Amino acid sequence: DVHLVESGGGLVKSGGSLRLSCVGSGFSFGSFSITWVRQAPGKGLQFVSSINSGGQHHLFEESLRGRITISRDDAKSSVNLEMDKLRPEDTAMYYCVRDDSGYPRMRLDSWGRGTMVTVSS
Amino acid sequence: QPVLTQPPSVSGTPGQSVSISCSGTDSNIGVSAVSWYQQLPGSAPKPLIFDNSQRPSGVPERFSGSRSGTSASLAITGLQSDDEAIYYCASWDDSLGGQGVFGGGTKVTVL
Numbered sequence: 001d002v003h004l005v006e007s008g009g010g011l012v013k014s015g016g017s018l019r020l021s022c023v024g025s026g027f028s029f030g031s032f033s034i035t036w037v038r039q040a041p042g043k044g045l046q047f048v049s050s051i052n053s054g055g056q057h058h059l060f061e062e063s064l065r066g067r068i069t070i071s072r073d074d075a076k077s078s079v080n081l082e083m084d085k086l087r088p089e090d091t092a093m094y095y096c097v098r099d100d101s102g103y104p105r106m107r108l109d110s111w112g113r114g115t116m117v118t119v120s121s
Numbered sequence: 122q123p124v125l126t127q128p129p130s131v132s133g134t135p136g137q138s139v140s141i142s143c144s145g146t147d148s149n150i151g152v153s154a155v156s157w158y159q160q161l162p163g164s165a166p167k168p169l170i171f172d173n174s175q176r177p178s179g180v181p182e183r184f185s186g187s188r189s190g191t192s193a194s195l196a197i198t199g200l201q202s203d204d205e206a207i208y209y210c211a212s213w214d215d216s217l218g219g220q221g222v223f224g225g226g227t228k229v230t231v232l
Contacts, residue, residue, distance in 0.1 A: 035221060037166075044123060045158070045166065045209050047221030062217045095165055106156055106211045106221045109177060111165040 009115030022096030050104035143210035
């Protein structure tokens, strides 16, 4: 079975930084793109960032570009999302998702359970 | 504001059919495939449709998708009480360097 497990969420003050991690198992991790999707409380889904298999292409939601960094370590089957200059509006559940392709195309076939990030003002 | 436009809600009685629309532009749905996801309260989203109309393994045939031009739709036939959920469309947008986009979500209520 495919499993994705997120970690690193928590309470952080506005202006602070956070590093989210996602570890995958049950599949050939390096062959797939990984995407982060977030959901603010009571709101809809929002694309955050994707990284392709091989890690050459880093894609970001336009409004978040410059504040986030994505990276992967296929030897550890992990993807990290680093977020800087956090704002209260970044408060959300952050999901790590497998994209069923080597290059991201929103074919999001396996979702983690999410890690909650809360930014206090 | 979500890039893709969905109606906030649709409703139907058990056994009926409902349809959810998803409207985009030439830079997303017009050139990229559409996927659909179902989210039950308190759970992560679950994929329903990939590549406009393909059902992943295990998804009932009652769920079907289609795309035409810059719009897509999800149809649910034989509505059941456990279909009550929020449904999201998604696609890839080639503008702004390339990014994923979602619709705002449609709440399906089974009356």
